[in-house]
Every structure is written in structure tokens, then in C-alpha cells.
Amino acid sequence: MPARAEGPAGFEAVGSVAVRTFAAHQSPQVTRTHQSMDGHHVNAMAGDGSGAPHNHFADYDELPDGHFYDPDAEYEPDPEYAATLAPDAARQRRERIGPTGRPLPYFPIPGPLTDHGPAKIIAMCNQKGGVGKTTSTINLGAALAEYGRRVLLVDFDPQGALSVGLGVNPMELDLTVYNLLMERGMAADEVLLKTAVPNMDLLPSNIDLSAAEVQLVSEVARESTLQRALKPLMADYDYIVIDCQPSLGLLTVNALTAAHKVIVPLECEFFALRGVALLTETIEKVQERLNPDLELDGILATMYDSRTVHSREVLARVVEAFDDHVYHTVIGRTVRFPETTVAGEPITTYASNSVGAAAYRQLAREVLARCHAE
């Protein structure tokens, strides 16, 4: 059964909520009736025939039970509809089955630390673009910092999206991670920026870093340049998270050589698994040749939409392929994330009570639990 019934005239029924999906320019001078999933008929009548200016949207947003649909609100799916998503929803709740189809463990809230460091280095890596690497770096980092961990974020993408996401204008920077990599004797303190989040610092980057990819080729031990640059910082931080660029080039190999763990964000869409074999191959090669300590910490499903069969199927395939490597925590799709980029801050501060903030806090607890389990 489809998770979402398409209405005939630009409507889709989501549970008992009829959602307007047609474009504003479409003629509203028609009466449309269709059945929503719970059997109600939705009369979407616009225009009263008087020729008076009319608020079409008010009509469309009125629901059959007299309530109004607020497109910004988050609704609990109606139980009948939810049952079509998860055939045994009651059992899932009773046994605390998570979105990955496995029992959801409880990840405790981490206690405070008295000592800090040496840092665990995590590379956020996937050569596919737009899968949530930068979003996950910022928000996992901010959530770890909220739990009292000292966090350093490394922008290792010449696009500088991580820096932008933390309110830094990359074009205005004189010193970036590029200088730290390429100039001997450059102190990290000169490049480091404090972020607005307590406990969280940033090594910013900008387009200069793209030159490093070429210049490093002729360096001795070119793959371990970042590792050497981060070494003096290890004692000051508990976690260093590196936001990789979408490629498997020399910069990414540097990140993997410096890291203890890799997190691979995967967007829950059709081509999610394409290229993952090449990525795991690269991780294995770095493990064999450069960094025997490197481990895949987990696969993080991002932009998950539980209302679509597609998202659920992709997630099931990912769990089938990677089993326990898939984090129990799944990041849902919400416009709140693009908004945070504009605001230049993590979701944990921008919308502290949002579902997205809760998801990254849960991820931080899961990452900490995995680290402590070792």
C-alpha cells in the first residue's frame, strides 16, 4: 500500500490531513472533491462566484472536521495511516523498534569529563555530494560540545561550507587550514577560530585549499600532512571532526590517514549505495597502507522521510548491506537544516527543541557509546 495517496487534482492525502500541493498559479475556480485516506471527502472549493477578492488558500486549508491545516506544524500521523507504514506499529512501540528495523538501545546521557584529550579524530566522508556531511559535522560537533566534550571542527573542503555554516565568511580569511598544511612553523592557534558554541572551535577553509591538492603531490609523506598538522592539537580536544570534500582525492586521503574513525552519511534516496563500494575500498586501502588504526564507525542515514515507502526501502537496503555498522540514529528530512546554514549556526542552538536537534544529540550519544564500548 502506498504511504502517501496522490489526490487527483494536486492534492495528496496525508493521514486525515489534506495537503495542498498545486502551484499558486493554477486556477482555483473549480470545485475539487477527493477522498482522503481516512474516508473523509475533502471539498476544496475556491471562489464564491461573487467576484470579490477571495482568500483561496483559506478554503484549501480547511479540513473536513473544521480544523485548519497549518503547513508548518508537525502532525502525528493518524493511527490508521501509521499502520500502513509499519504493519505492526504497536509491536514496534512496545519493543522499541527503531527506524532501522532493529531494537533501539538506550544511549545514556554522557557524564561530565574532568580531563580532556587526547582527541579521537572522526572523518565525515562520502565522495557523493550533498549527502549531509557538512550538516552532520556541524551538528554532531555542536551536540558533543553540549555534552561537555571539547570539539574541534576541521573544514577540509575548499568550498568552505562548514565555515559558512558556522557564520564565518571564507572570503575574508587570511589564514586557513591551507596555511597550516603548507607552511612549516605555522601555529594552529593562528588559524583557529572560536565558534559561538562553547567548547567548539573551527579550523576554517576557503578556496585556497584547492591548491593544496596539487601542491601536496610533490611533498614527502603527502598523505599524512593533515595528521602532522593536527598532532599538536590532540591534547586540547576530545573530538576532532573533519568535514571532507565530495571526492576521494588527496585531501580526503589525508583526512582518512589522520582519522581514527570514519562516519559515512548516506542520503536515503535511490542512488544512495552507488559509489559506497569505492569508498569502502578506499578506506581499506588507507587502513592497509597508511593508517592501520582507521575504522568505519558507522553509516549515518540522512534526509530520511518515514512517510515515503522509498525512504524506508532505501534504509532497509542500507541496513541489509551494512548491518550493525548503520547507526540506530537516523536523521530525518526537514527544512530546518537549510535554514541553519543561512543562520550560520548549528540546529542545536538555532532550533534547540526541534526534531533535528534531538536527532543529532541522539547521534552524539550513540557515537560516545560506541567509543566507550571499545
Ligand SMILES: Nc1ncnc2c1ncn2[C@@H]1O[C@H](COP(=O)(O)OP(=O)(O)OP(=O)(O)O)[C@@H](O)[C@H]1O
Ligand atoms: N536532514 C536534512 N534534511 C533536509 N535538508 C538537509 C538535511 N541535511 C542536509 N540538508 C541540506 O542538504 C544540502 C546538502 O547538505 P550538506 O551540505 O550537509 O551535504 P554535503 O554532503 O556536505 O555536501 P557537499 O558534498 O557539497 O559538501 C544542504 O542544503 C543542507 O542544508
Ligand SMILES: [Mg+2]
Ligand atoms: Mg559539505
